[in-house]
Amino acid sequence: MAGGPRLYVAQRLSALVLAPLVLVHLALILYAVQDGLSAEEILARTRGSLFWMLFYGLFVLAAALHASIGLRNIVAELTPWRGRSLGLAMHLFGLLLLLLGFRAVAAVTL
Amino acid sequence: MAETLSVSIWRGGAEGAFRAYQVPHRASQTVLDVVTWVQRNLEPTLSYRFACRVGMCGSCAMTVNGRPRWTCRSHVSAVAPDLRLEIAPLRNLPVIKDLACDMTGFFEKWQRAEGRFKGGLSRRDPVERILPDAPQRRAADAAIQCINCGVCNAACDVVAWNPDYLGPAALNRAWSLQNDGRDRARVERLRAVATAAGCHACHSQQGCALHCPKHLNPTASIAGLKAASFKAVFKGEL
Numbered sequence: 001m002a003g004g005p006r007l008y009v010a011q012r013l014s015a016l017v018l019a020p021l022v023l024v025h026l027a028l029i030l031y032a033v034q035d036g037l038s039a040e041e042i043l044a045r046t047r048g049s050l051f052w053m054l055f056y057g058l059f060v061l062a063a064a065l066h067a068s069i070g071l072r073n074i075v076a077e078l079t080p081w082r083g084r085s086l087g088l089a090m091h092l093f094g095l096l097l098l099l100l101g102f103r104a105v106a107a108v109t110l
Numbered sequence: 111m112a113e114t115l116s117v118s119i120w121r122g123g124a125e126g127a128f129r130a131y132q133v134p135h136r137a138s139q140t141v142l143d144v145v146t147w148v149q150r151n152l153e154p155t156l157s158y159r160f161a162c163r164v165g166m167c168g169s170c171a172m173t174v175n176g177r178p179r180w181t182c183r184s185h186v187s188a189v190a191p192d193l194r195l196e197i198a199p200l201r202n203l204p205v206i207k208d209l210a211c212d213m214t215g216f217f218e219k220w221q222r223a224e225g226r227f228k229g230g231l232s233r234r235d236p237v238e239r240i241l242p243d244a245p246q247r248r249a250a251d252a253a254i255q256c257i258n259c260g261v262c263n264a265a266c267d268v269v270a271w272n273p274d275y276l277g278p279a280a281l282n283r284a285w286s287l288q289n290d291g292r293d294r295a296r297v298e299r300l301r302a303v304a305t306a307a308g309c310h311a312c313h314s315q316q317g318c319a320l321h322c323p324k325h326l327n328p329t330a331s332i333a334g335l336k337a338a339s340f341k342a343v344f345k346g347e348l
Binding site: 004005006007008009012073076077078 | 339
């Protein structure tokens, strides 16, 4: 079976980090679309902002960790796929989320 | 009472079918009484298990109208007010024949969850003092009355999805031992249960707590194990 106590702790802690970040992210969406949505407005807010870089950087890190561990549990529970190959596939999935996420953060903040 | 019960009982092993019987309804009749009546009067080859008939031994659990129950203390009037009974073997265990399940795997899980007391004293040592109202003793009390009937195991969807899952009964037992001040295998037991097929697999659906005939709450015990494993990771014990 996949998983262990460390993965369990990592998933719970990443959820703890994600909860407030998701709330701020949703509030930000509501705020940002008030006068219509434009790339200029978003980039004006995020370009060169260390705060948003750290905020979404942490968001990506927590989401990649949380999603890859969670997906591993779901797959192990609902399909016969378990063991090392599933662990490896979920490492790759987490890495993919991390790369795509950091790429997006870099694109709007640098 | 002249009323008659319409009873259908599972006959056969994993492959089998329900067979219908008419059984006279009596006052204070239990589901186990109905099964016994069918075996004595209609179907001498009907296989089922029971021993104490008073809710202590945990051997007579079956699926009654779709729900896992201890049959010796389930009154027909309470569980089948329309006088129709469908009696099947417990879910999540291999069926041997008719209403008898193979409990081997169920009890092996107790062993895998280190569900046995491991003391550290010999007979030459004085008896350890455990205060009745100590918080740890009270926590053990909440989980200690299990009669190993397998009802929680049958009620649990996670057991159905993952046959390796230790299940509510074994984990509940492990939790009562974690709270036993005389036990010396706390870390060892936590290692055995803090796995993806152990306490971390529980979804807290509470089917076990809903159906437990002793009104225990294995979900709460499993939550206790989860919290203990969380702390143990930071202490470096896991």
